[in-house]
Amino acid sequence: MKESQLVRGLGEQIVERLREDIFSGKIAEGERLREIDLAKRFAVSRGPIREAIQQLTWEGIVEADRNKGAIVSTSAPNEISELIIPLRCTIEKYAVRLFFDSLTEEDFLLWDNILEKMKLACEAKDFALISEHDIAFHRALVNRSHSPDLLAIWSSIVSRVRRHFRESHLKYTKPVQIYEEHLPIIDALKNKSLADTLQVIEDHIE
CATH class of the missing domain: 1.10.10.10 (Winged helix-like DNA-binding domain superfamily/Winged helix DNA-binding domain)
Structure with a gap:
């Protein structure tokens, strides 16, 4: 090399x-x-x-x-977050459309690996790690589009709402539910239903 x-x-x-x-x-x-x-x-x-x-x-x-x-950089105030979060949803759904017809077993191995780490963090009630793996999972979805520009836009948006991730996680009395809420995304992708996948992502984010 x-x-x-x-x-x-x-x-x-x-x-x-x-x-x-x-x-x-x-x-x-x-x-x-x-x-x-x-x-x-x-x-x-x-x-x-x-x-x-x-x-x-x-x-x-x-x-x-x-x-x-x-x-x-600092996170956006709550009123701005309400505007940014739908934009994030739009980007992730667009990314899925770009790669949906070229899914591979390697994709699912990567996503499953991230979710397994998230599950362990949930069981340990390590909210910093939960946030890290939550963002890593969604970043991996966008990254799969192989569009550097799209990923850069997504990263900028998530940077502004990262506090939202942490604050929303702290509301769970059973953190493992955070992990469980990501499973329908993988199930929809494995079932090769684009419409279902897009709807699950929208419901999950918004």
Whole structure:
């Protein structure tokens, strides 16, 4: 494997880890992302860290502050969330339409793996991990469309409503219900019913 491919792969892993930490709340809104600290954490030079921050900035998850540098963007207020959530639903349904006719066993293995991790997090009542895997599952659906632009738009939207994920999860007296509510999406996909899948996604999100 070429060195450039190794660097790119490492950078993608750093982006994914930081994205998950931000979406789950492990890295708080408004927190500054210091290149030197992240370089130590991931045991890399500052170059890959800088590129990762640029990617997250492009996705709207991180924003540049003239005085503080790169900081984690804040969630939208509730009244704006009410507008954003239907947009998220539209994007996920559109993504499903793009890949529905080319589903593979590998797709279901990936989604099942994420949901199994979500189930374990629910059983442990680890709400940070539940949020992380919840967002990871929906991100995987959008990512399957193989549309970088669509994924970037989705990431920007979810960045604005990530607090909504965490707050909605805390309302469950039995967290395992969060996992169970995702199963109909997989069932509809396996049954190869596009109409049912789109309806389940709409009901699930809205």
